[in-house]
Amino acid sequence: MSAGVGIETIRFYERKGLLLEPPRTAAGYRQYSPEAVERLKFIRRAQGLGFTLEEIGDLLELRVDEVAACGAVEMRAREKLKSITQKLNELRRLKRALERLVGACVAREPTSDCPILEEIEDR
Amino acid sequence: MSAGVGIETIRFYERKGLLLEPPRTAAGYRQYSPEAVERLKFIRRAQGLGFTLEEIGDLLELRVDEVAACGAVEMRAREKLKSITQKLNELRRLKRALERLVGACVAREPTSDCPILEEIEDR
DNA sequence: CTTGACTCCGTACTCAGCTACAGGGTCTAT
DNA sequence: ATAGACCCTGTAGCTGAGTACGGAGTCAAG
Numbered sequence: 442m443s444a445g446v447g448i449e450t451i452r453f454y455e456r457k458g459l460l461l462e463p464p465r466t467a468a469g470y471r472q473y474s475p476e477a478v479e480r481l482k483f484i485r486r487a488q489g490l491g492f493t494l495e496e497i498g499d500l501l502e503l504r505v506d507e508v509a510a511c512g513a514v515e516m517r518a519r520e521k522l523k524s525i526t527q528k529l530n531e532l533r534r535l536k537r538a539l540e541r542l543v544g545a546c547v548a549r550e551p552t553s554d555c556p557i558l559e560e561i562e563d564r
Numbered sequence: 565m566s567a568g569v570g571i572e573t574i575r576f577y578e579r580k581g582l583l584l585e586p587p588r589t590a591a592g593y594r595q596y597s598p599e600a601v602e603r604l605k606f607i608r609r610a611q612g613l614g615f616t617l618e619e620i621g622d623l624l625e626l627r628v629d630e631v632a633a634c635g636a637v638e639m640r641a642r643e644k645l646k647s648i649t650q651k652l653n654e655l656r657r658l659k660r661a662l663e664r665l666v667g668a669c670v671a672r673e674p675t676s677d678c679p680i681l682e683e684i685e686d687r
Numbered sequence: 688c689t690t691g692a693c694t695c696c697g698t699a700c701t702c703a704g705c706t707a708c709a710g711g712g713t714c715t716a717t
Numbered sequence: 718a719t720a721g722a723c724c725c726t727g728t729a730g731c732t733g734a735g736t737a738c739g740g741a742g743t744c745a746a747g
Contacts, residue, residue, distance in 0.1 A: 448694080449736055457734090468743055470694060486654050491614035494734070500658075503665055515669035522662045529655050531609050532648055535623075539645045542626055546638035571724075572706055580704090591713055593724055617704070 444481050451481070459484055459498055491528065496521075567604050574604070582607055582621055614651065619644075 451471075454460045460480060463471045473481075480501065487497045503518050574594075577583045583603060586594045596604075603624070610620045626641050 447736080450734085452696090453735060468694080469696095470743080487658070488734090489614045490651055490655055490658070491612045503662070511669050515666055518662050518666050518669065522659065522666065525655055525659050525662065528613055529652070529659065532613055532652050532655065535610070535613070536645065536648050536652065539626070539641050539648065543638055543641045543645070546634050546641065570706075573704085575726090576705060591724080592726095593713080611704095 444478050444485075446481060446485065454481070454484065454494075457494060457498070459494060459501070567601050567608075569604060569608065577604070577607065577617075580617060580621070582617060582624070 451460065455462060460477065463473050463477055466472055483501070484494075484497055487500065488494070492500070499517065500521060503514055503521070574583065578585060583600065586596050586600055589595055606624070607617075607620055610623065611617070615623070622640065623644060626637055626644070
């Protein structure tokens with residue numbers, strides 16, 4: 442559980458192609474490089490941000506190894522950027538709403554309506 | 565599909581207590597107020613940000629109707645704020661990483677390593 | 688040189704979050 | 718007043734993301 446992830450989960454990611462099969466010891470045990478561990482942590486963080494494993498797979502493949510594929514990569518990267526920017530905006534709003542709620546709390550001003558909904562209302 | 569959500573999903577949220585049972589027509593048909601629709605949209609957005617339905621339920625219940633419960637609400641709000649702030653930071657990093665990638669693309673500089681992982685590496 | 692805690696593999700189960708039925712009622716349009 | 722497209726209920730099934738199990742091998746500690 443080096444990275445807070447059970448071995449079973451790792452095997453599962455391996456099967457899904459999110460983690461490449463690592464080198465093995467003579468006895469067949471998996472041996473992970475620090476990079477592989479980073480990759481794993483990235484997966485977990487990205488999940489917390491609402492990305493599916495499939496989307497995370499896409500993200501991890503965004504790299505420019507050949508100039509040829511550059512255009513396609515750029516396009517997909519821009520798409521992801523769009524969705525991330527939207528998530529950012531939504532999160533910022535949610536944060537503001539919660540800050541207001543805490544503020545009202547501290548000021549001991551009961552507000553029976555839900556400030557979170559009010560804040561987020563306009564899309 | 566007024567809010568891009570099927571009726572079955574709505575019934576499901578109702579069962580889970582995320583949406584209160586709406587008033588019905590004489591024939592038993594659900595009738596939703598604009599507020600209920602907002603609530604529904606909030607749920608979908610929050611899901612996209614990586615919150616579970618249970619967490620979303622918590623968020624929706626964060627309101628200060630009684631001065632008595634104020635302390636508890638404040639505490640939970642602060643907790644949520646913490647996780648949101650963290651999500652924000654992670655998203656910002658991911659965004660920066662993607663922007664760099666697009667930049668490299670535009671400059672036609674192939675980089676065989678994955679800038680996303682590099683950027684995010686240090687936790 | 689054995690005990691306990693780990694790993695291996697394949698398969699099967701679980702849980703959240705939908706999604707689809709079946710068998711009925713209702714509403715609108717023709 | 719009948720067809721077609723909706724809604725109602727309850728229950729069953731599906732997908733994504735793990736999690737556990739069983740039978741076997743491995744390894745460090747005592």
